[in-house]
Amino acid sequence: MRFLSLIWSNLKRKKLRTSLTILSIVVAFVLFGLLCSLKEAFTAGVNMAGADRLIVRHKISLIMDLPFTYGSRIERIPGVAAAVHWTWFNGIYQNEPKNFFGSFPVEPEPFLSMHPEYVVAEDQKQKWLQTRTGAVVGRTLAQRFEWEIGDRVPLTSPIWPRENEEAWEFDIVGIYDGAKKSTDTSGFFFRYDYFDEARARGEGQVGWYVVRVEDADRVAEVAQKIDDEFANSPYETKTEPEGAFAQGFVQQIGDIATMLVAILSAVFFTILLVAGNTMAQAVRERTEELGVLKAMGFTDGLVLVLVLAESCLIASVGGLIGLGLAWLATAGGSPAPSILPVFYFPVPDMLIGVAIVVALGVVTGIFPALQAMRLQIAVALRRHA
Structure with a gap:
């Protein structure tokens, strides 16, 4: 917990970029929740x-x-x-x-x-x-x-x-x-x-x-x-x-499960690229700072964890807000009872969404984190010079 303020400070460095990344993740998980509810509506019988x-x-x-x-x-x-x-x-x-x-x-x-x-x-x-x-x-x-x-x-x-x-x-x-x-x-x-x-x-x-x-x-x-x-x-x-x-x-109507997988695969692949690019840019911009941290005694493993935690925090904030909004949107019942009499966000699908949040944070952060871990102090400080 003592490094949380450091992680939060890094996220606030580029407020607009971080906000837009989180917003894109929110939209993706709202879509995930609504599509899961739609699938449940069609397959409830x-x-x-x-x-x-x-x-x-x-x-x-x-x-x-x-x-x-x-x-x-x-x-x-x-x-x-x-x-x-x-x-x-x-x-x-x-x-x-x-x-x-x-x-x-x-x-x-x-x-x-x-x-x-x-x-x-x-x-x-x-x-x-x-x-x-x-x-x-x-x-x-x-x-x-x-x-x-x-x-x-x-x-x-x-x-x-x-x-x-x-x-x-x-x-x-x-x-x-x-x-x-x-x-x-x-x-x-x-x-x-x-x-x-x-x-x-x-x-x-x-x-x-x-x-x-x-x-x-x-x-x-x-x-x-x-x-x-x-x-x-x-x-x-x-x-x-x-x-x-x-x-x-x-x-x-069609193969609902296949259509759901196809749509969500395209959405999450795009989000993966967006969030991954955000983290890669963040690490490149902080090359000198990472070198200073290592010179102060931060181990390679600790640097990896800090970068990975930053990625997971972005994914968690956006993903959990998105899942919460999807749940709220379906909690009031079906928007079209005559067509979709059953309409709710199933708990198993919600748990799958949480697992995807964790996976998204790890996948988008692992490569920038490995890059930061392998960064040599001399190389990092030479750029500053």
Whole structure:
């Protein structure tokens, strides 16, 4: 600590250059944090997928429905523990297309049993079972539209019009939270029996099934049995692990991980050059001073540590400020809940960022530090003369 003032004095020598270097590092790590949050937003469904859950959909396309009766047939297949159906409703609030969100008719008890990641208070669950028009909504969605339990919400759907062509009316009886931070809490779930009786067409049809298998090691075997059960029928199926199903949506956008690595590699390579050049210039400008320090008894190792500490301090100040700003920017939730329902800076990625800060300080400072360590006193003082 006694050399901290010396290091700080060296950094203040060229205030503008040091400030600009730190600012560039701040920007780089803010970008790192936001891109990691964006990656989490797109891959949250993949991360939350159950290893023992399968998705059964129409073989041709997800937009084609399956019969409601498939549920009982799937549950009779050896290795299947339970099956629940989902249907995409595409609810729109206040007849504003921008106010769309994920909405699904389900059977409450089987649905909640299949998906423990959705946490609903017991009294709210019971209310849902007792209220035919009841719905439970995610915390994020409730905050987005300022809904509260007891509110009556009208929705329209371009896919599923109501039989009398009126808006669908739902009573909010519960607000669910996520068991984990990566759980999507922007959904709207309501009762299938109310939906099936009131829709204008498609009675007895569902979108897809989520199936839990008894043994996660046998998911491939069970998936094949399910598809064999409905082979050569009017509604053939395609069964795949839930993670693969979610990954398919992500891949429609592109390889998020590869794009993230490519962008950040370019950014950090540029920052490496900027910070490395700053340190190299600082050492060259202080050649005579380094020679004086060595003449006063500073060892080569101590000179190396001083220069390296200076580099690490610049990287730490810029990097930690950048990571902190990225965390603050994502702490308030998603800027676009309808598109990115899950949006936060994951702790593992934050720890990786801290490791990159340390690595950046060492890499940008090691060569100037070695140069300073090898500097001969006579050569340094001769320049001064």
